[in-house]
Amino acid sequence: MxxxxxxxxxxxxxxxxxxxxxxxxxxxxxxxxxxxxxxxxxxxxxxxxxxxxxxxxxxxxxxxxxxxxxxxxxxxxxxxxxxxxxxxxxxxxxxxxxxxxxxxxxxxxxxxxxxxxxxxxxxxxxRPALRDVDPEVAHIWRRTLGGRGRVRVDELAGDVGWSRKRLWSRFRTQLGITPKRAARLVRFDHAAHLLAAGHGAAAAAARSGYADQAHLHREVTSFTGLTPTAVADAPWLAIDDVAWPDSWPGRPATIPAVR
Structure with a gap:
């Protein structure tokens, strides 16, 4: 907070x-x-x-x-x-x-x-817990965050012993987003913070695992309706390094063990 x-x-x-x-x-x-x-x-x-x-x-x-x-x-x-x-x-x-x-x-x-x-x-x-999600879904969400959105869905499904179809269904039902969309969102978030930290679009694309700068541009536009340059200057991200230091680029990402 x-x-x-x-x-x-x-x-x-x-x-x-x-x-x-x-x-x-x-x-x-x-x-x-x-x-x-x-x-x-x-x-x-x-x-x-x-x-x-x-x-x-x-x-x-x-x-x-x-x-x-x-x-x-x-x-x-x-x-x-x-x-x-x-x-x-x-x-x-x-x-x-x-x-x-x-x-x-x-x-x-x-x-x-x-x-x-x-x-x-x-x-x-x-507050009493009002709803729980499956431990497998929680683990996969944490894996996605820890891998900064660069873990394949098939690998995640195998991680918890589920089929791809079951993972897709349970994840979307409980979190309201598909595993692939979740990975895209996490990867975009990493790239957006790199842009806000002063990295150029090409460097941010490479460090975030995008195919090229054009790929990054499409994803930024998809999630925000803005260009990478506008996202870099976004007031919403301007003080994240102070308010949310643990999410700032350069912090080591950790991947929890399988439960």
């Missing part, structure tokens, strides 16, 4: 770049609030963005918010949904009901960001 506070002389509009997580934005603004726009619908307040939300934008004149990134495995337990949120952006209240408003008020009343983080951590840990 990470906390953000910002004020602008005029309203801003920031494109949110796709990320391999379910994202919660908890609006803590006292006035104005966070405005988000997805599927052509503008709303205000806290929201949840599933994997691959369509052209999501957020902004406003002023804002204070807590951003939480959950793996789709954790989202199934904490939110009771993962597959249902894929491609969706919904108000947090639609997912948590009245508990969402009580959560926001507790965070607003906190004396510091550390206290807010502690409240959030406690809430997430104490």
């Amino acid at each position: 990470a906390g953000f506070r910002q004020r602008f002389s005029a309203p801003v509009d920031i494109a949110m770049v796709a990320h391999p997580s379910v994202t919660l934005i908890v609006d803590l603004s006292e006035d104005g609030g966070i405005v988000h726009d997805a599927h052509g619908r503008r709303r205000r307040g806290s929201f949840v963005a599933g994997l691959l939300p369509d052209r999501l934008r957020a902004g406003g004149r002023s804002g204070e918010c807590l951003q939480i990134r959950l793996s789709p495995i954790a989202a199934a337990a904490v939110l009771g949904a993962s597959a249902e949120l894929s491609g969706m952006v919904v108000p947090l209240e639609d997912v948590w009901g009245r508990a969402a408003g009580r959560f926001e008020e507790r965070l607003r009343a906190a004396a510091s960001w550390d206290e807010r983080f502690a409240i959030t951590r406690d809430l997430l840990v104490r």
